[in-house]
Amino acid sequence: MTQxxxxxxxxxxxxxxxxxxxLSLLLADKFATAAVVFLTLVVFSAVFGxxxxxxxxxxxxxxxxxxxxxxxxxxxxxILGSDSLGRSILARxxxxxxxxxxxxxxxxxxxxxxxxxxxLIAGYSRKLMSDVILRLxxxxxxxxxxxxxxxxxxxxxxxxxxxxLVLAITRIPIYLRTTRAEVLEIRERMFVQAAKVMGASNMRxxxxxxxxxxxxxxxxxxxxxxxxVMLAExxxxxxxxxxxxxxITWGLMVAQGRPYMNQAWWLSFWPGLTIVLTTMSLxxxxxxxxxxxxxxxxxxxxxxxxxxxx
Amino acid sequence: MGRFVLRxxxxxxxxxxxxxxxxxxxxxxTGDPAAxxxxxxxPESVRQAxxxxxxxxxxxxxxxxxxxxxxxxxDFGDSLRRQRPAFDVVIEAFPWTLALAGITMALVLxxxxxxxxxxxxxxxxxxxxxxxxxxxxxxxxxxFWIALMAIFIFAVALGWVPTSGTGTPWHWILPIGVxxxxxxxxxxxxxxxxxxxxxxxxxxxxxxxxxVRQRAITFVxxxxxxxxxxxTVAGDQAAGLLNGAVVxxxxxxxxxxxxxxIDSILQRDFAVVLAAIMLTSLAIFLMNLLIDLxxxxxxxxxxx
Numbered sequence: 351m352t353q354x355x356x357x358x359x360x361x362x363x364x365x366x367x368x369x370x371x372x373l374s375l376l377l378a379d380k381f382a383t384a385a386v387v388f389l390t391l392v393v394f395s396a397v398f399g400x401x402x403x404x405x406x407x408x409x410x411x412x413x414x415x416x417x418x419x420x421x422x423x424x425x426x427x428x429i430l431g432s433d434s435l436g437r438s439i440l441a442r443x444x445x446x447x448x449x450x451x452x453x454x455x456x457x458x459x460x461x462x463x464x465x466x467x468x469x470l471i472a473g474y475s476r477k478l479m480s481d482v483i484l485r486l487x488x489x490x491x492x493x494x495x496x497x498x499x500x501x502x503x504x505x506x507x508x509x510x511x512x513x514x515l516v517l518a519i520t521r522i523p524i525y526l527r528t529t530r531a532e533v534l535e536i537r538e539r540m541f542v543q544a545a546k547v548m549g550a551s552n553m554r555x556x557x558x559x560x561x562x563x564x565x566x567x568x569x570x571x572x573x574x575x576x577x578x579v580m581l582a583e584x585x586x587x588x589x590x591x592x593x594x595x596x597x598i599t600w601g602l603m604v605a606q607g608r609p610y611m612n613q614a615w616w617l618s619f620w621p622g623l624t625i626v627l628t629t630m631s632l633x634x635x636x637x638x639x640x641x642x643x644x645x646x647x648x649x650x651x652x653x654x655x656x657x658x659x660x
Numbered sequence: 661m662g663r664f665v666l667r668x669x670x671x672x673x674x675x676x677x678x679x680x681x682x683x684x685x686x687x688x689x690t691g692d693p694a695a696x697x698x699x700x701x702x703p704e705s706v707r708q709a710x711x712x713x714x715x716x717x718x719x720x721x722x723x724x725x726x727x728x729x730x731x732x733x734x735d736f737g738d739s740l741r742r743q744r745p746a747f748d749v750v751i752e753a754f755p756w757t758l759a760l761a762g763i764t765m766a767l768v769l770x771x772x773x774x775x776x777x778x779x780x781x782x783x784x785x786x787x788x789x790x791x792x793x794x795x796x797x798x799x800x801x802x803x804f805w806i807a808l809m810a811i812f813i814f815a816v817a818l819g820w821v822p823t824s825g826t827g828t829p830w831h832w833i834l835p836i837g838v839x840x841x842x843x844x845x846x847x848x849x850x851x852x853x854x855x856x857x858x859x860x861x862x863x864x865x866x867x868x869x870x871x872v873r874q875r876a877i878t879f880v881x882x883x884x885x886x887x888x889x890x891x892t893v894a895g896d897q898a899a900g901l902l903n904g905a906v907v908x909x910x911x912x913x914x915x916x917x918x919x920x921x922i923d924s925i926l927q928r929d930f931a932v933v934l935a936a937i938m939l940t941s942l943a944i945f946l947m948n949l950l951i952d953l954x955x956x957x958x959x960x961x962x963x964x
Contacts, residue, residue, distance in 0.1 A: 488675065489678065489679075489682075493679065496921065496925065497683065497921075497925055497933065500925045501686050501687065501689060504689075505689055577800065581802050584804070585802065585803075585804060585907055588802075588804045588907065589906070589907065589910065591926075601802070604802075604805055604808065605804075607808075611811065611812055611816065612816055615812050618805065618808050618809075619809065622801075622802065622808070622809070625801075626797075626801045626802070626805070629799070629800040629801075629802075630796060630797070630800035633796055633799055633800055
């Protein structure tokens with residue numbers, strides 16, 4: 351009896367051919383592949399960069415100040431030029447990947463967890479609770495985020511953790527509203543009714559039955575939001591209220607190059623270009639994820655894959 | 661409709677009040693202005709006099725009481741830095757931001773509607789591909805970086821326009837150009853998807869069957885019905901610009917609300933911060949109200 355209602359897990363055997371795996375679907379999409387390759391490189395830099403190039407990134411050489419890019423006599427580390435203190439720009443970009451990625455990653459994870467949970471509660475609980483949570487989101491959205499950043503970063507110190515705190519607070523409403531909207535629709539479906547009839551508790555229905563349905567959407571938003579948070583962090587660092595030197599992020603590097611714009615454009619150009627390439631990769635990946643994770647859209651990719659093979 | 665406007669106004673008044681109260685108390689937490697405005701070796705008596713002259717020595721709740729009484733009269737006190745009424749300082753900066761936001765949004769809307777409609781007319785065509793590349797790039801590039809690169813290329817290397825400041829119309833080109841990018845990429849996508857839906861609807865088929873020309877169908881029949889989501893997103897973006905394009909105004913030395921806001925926050929000029937938030941919130945409220953009324957104008961089915 352219960353088997354006919356439960357999720358259809360054994361359907362793979364009934365279809366004549368197995369659907370293509372995620373990896374082959376990814377390889378069929380040139381742009382998504384390029385994005386994943388670039389993001390892997392960035393993650394690698396973030397994890398191992400400071401250990402590998404930390405010394406090169408902080409080595410000051412006043413005789414080699416503002417070396418122009420693509421001059422090979424100074425060694426491969428200077429291929430992107432050097433900054434106003436003679437430090438290798440390439441090494442600094444690789445090392446700065448850690449702070450940039452760390453802030454964005456922690457922000458997205460904490461905002462996603464808190465916003466997602468609140469959204470689940472708001473969507474599945476009674477009107478009063480849901481109203482309170484939604485008004486909370488309204489207050490956050492109308493509070494000037496710049497002012498919030500200054501208040502928090504002056505009261506506490508402008509370290510990675512506090513920057514994450516500020517950014518996460520401002521991003522919670524996005525996850526909250528999306529999750530709630532999805533839950534409102536899903537809770538009316540048959541399988542939720544069935545679970546309720548069989549006596550499942552509210553907790554169980556929310557986290558075991560509804561959450562897996564919301565997760566793909568949350569994942570897509572998180573990828574997109576990762577790019578947004580990176581831009582927000584670099585704006586704060588650029589304005590001088592984010593990460594403080596000697597710590598570095600890409601946004602801070604752009605800001606540090608600003609006074610030298612007349613003589614040395616490459617000081618700001620390369621870190622900015624790195625930001626653009628990273629956010630662009632994230633956007634492309636998010637688009638691809640949205641298609642792959644949506645069963646009604648996935649056939650498009652599978653068809654394209656078949657067309658590419660045959 | 662009168663009741664709708666009244667209810668919305670009352671609700672917004674409450675949330676604006678809550679916002680101002682929150683900002684009032686939180687901004688007091690960021691430090692003592694006396695420490696920032698007086699020399700490090702100023703004796704305590706001088707510091708005390710500084711605080712007394714500006715009412716900063718009173719208990720916080722008393723300061724809050726004064727703040728509420730003055731708020732009703734649009735009096736936010738004097739700016740610490742400029743020694744004159746904070747509201748005047750804000751009112752002077754506001755037209756600059758208003759003009760910047762207005763011109764930018766007008767250009768964005770015209771460009772996005774034309775290109776978005778062309779893209780929707782032939783999905784996968786040349787205009788569609790151009791617009792998806794534009795949208796992707798616009799969503800990925802940080803505005804401060806675009807601003808710096810634009811200054812380097814157009815002001816330093818080519819020398820076509822001034823690097824920063826105001827004065828001639830030439831000074832406006834770069835700030836508008838940089839602010840244009842992000843809303844353009846976003847609204848372009850909204851126009852495109854909304855137009856694709858509109859173009860596949862029954863009334864478009866009817867018009868086509870009647871022999872109406874394609875251009876008239878696109879820009880008259882479909883466009884008007886595709887405008888609702890476009891206006892919603894455009895309103896969001898315009899609100900962002902009204903809140904002060906902080907980064908762009910800072911980079912270009914543009915005397916608008918955004919630059920005033922960040923300067924005042926960093927200088928603990930609480931009076932100016934509160935006045936600025938009050939004025940921009942008011943402007944954004946009025947704009948949202950206008951947008952809601954535009955809905956009813958565009959779609960006769962919507963009535964309040």
